[in-house]
Amino acid sequence: MNVIADFSVVPIGVGVSLSRYVAACQEVIEESGLSHQLHGYGTNIEGPWEEVFAVIKRCHERVHEMGAPRISTTVKFGTRTDRDQTLRDKMSSVASKL
Amino acid sequence: MNVIADFSVVPIGVGVSLSRYVAACQEVIEESGLSHQLHGYGTNIEGPWEEVFAVIKRCHERVHEMGAPRISTTVKFGTRTDRDQTLRDKMSSVASKL
Amino acid sequence: MNVIADFSVVPIGVGVSLSRYVAACQEVIEESGLSHQLHGYGTNIEGPWEEVFAVIKRCHERVHEMGAPRISTTVKFGTRTDRDQTLRDKMSSVASKL
């Protein structure tokens, strides 16, 4: 089962500047080799279910290791059985209708 | 790593009545034995990371099996390393301040 | 346009104990008179669009006044034009299928 996901990680208890945690999480995502795209309020990522959620878990582990005692994350994700679809397909499909 | 999560599953392509899919997902959750609580816009669930996300995956599998070709899910979840906390603790902590 | 919503407010930059902010937000919700229900990862609330989002805005204002310099919130909400539906209806509809 393939997943297209979007997630954002909010470290709690480490002050208001969160970008270095977001950057660390971005490195974890890059290490995974999965297709991904950072945006202004999270990151798109796609791949097999187990791999996508393993990456999100490693982000939590990494951000905890950096000293964040608490993390709150929001993930939106979709699966479909009618056809294969990539992030790029989704973007193209919307773009063609604009 | 323990997780407190809240998630809601939106089946797409099966019309506007979604409650039987939500009910099926609720059965999957109950089969897991994890602590959980249905509310008006999703379900709270808590437990070890792998088990919580395995339940959410089984919900997707079950809802696809029921005929939904596409599913969009939102999960909010938190982890913490400073102390153990349950859903009940969270609720009590807020209640004590009201 | 009526809305059934679920939201959770995460104050950032005020340490790891968030329950007094959640409680303050709960008071704002109660002052609104809108139908609502606290759960372990947020609050369900329903009513006219403008009123629901005005409540969420007042929560942000209140939590900032309490000293939180930054807030990250997740809202899930639904509207429908085919029929009226309340939170209670949604819960009953699922319960009848369990």
Add this chain to the structure above:
Amino acid sequence: MNVIADFSVVPIGVGVSLSRYVAACQEVIEESGLSHQLHGYGTNIEGPWEEVFAVIKRCHERVHEMGAPRISTTVKFGTRTDRDQTLRDKMSSVASKL
């Protein structure tokens, strides 16, 4: 109060192909003149609170007018009182740490 938001609109009851609804919503956003950026699982938008939520409301109205009887939306948004911050600032801040 300024808001940086990310939202995705899921029309329910209109089949599995949602891109034309997403495109219509994108037009609503462009009409608003607010700074925004489409990504693979939603749209970033920023501006004054009232304007941002008015745009999201018009998206719901437009998508209902197009025939969707039910819509489920997820919005993540942040406010801060310590300093002004734009979507571009957020992206730059993360990029500088990669």
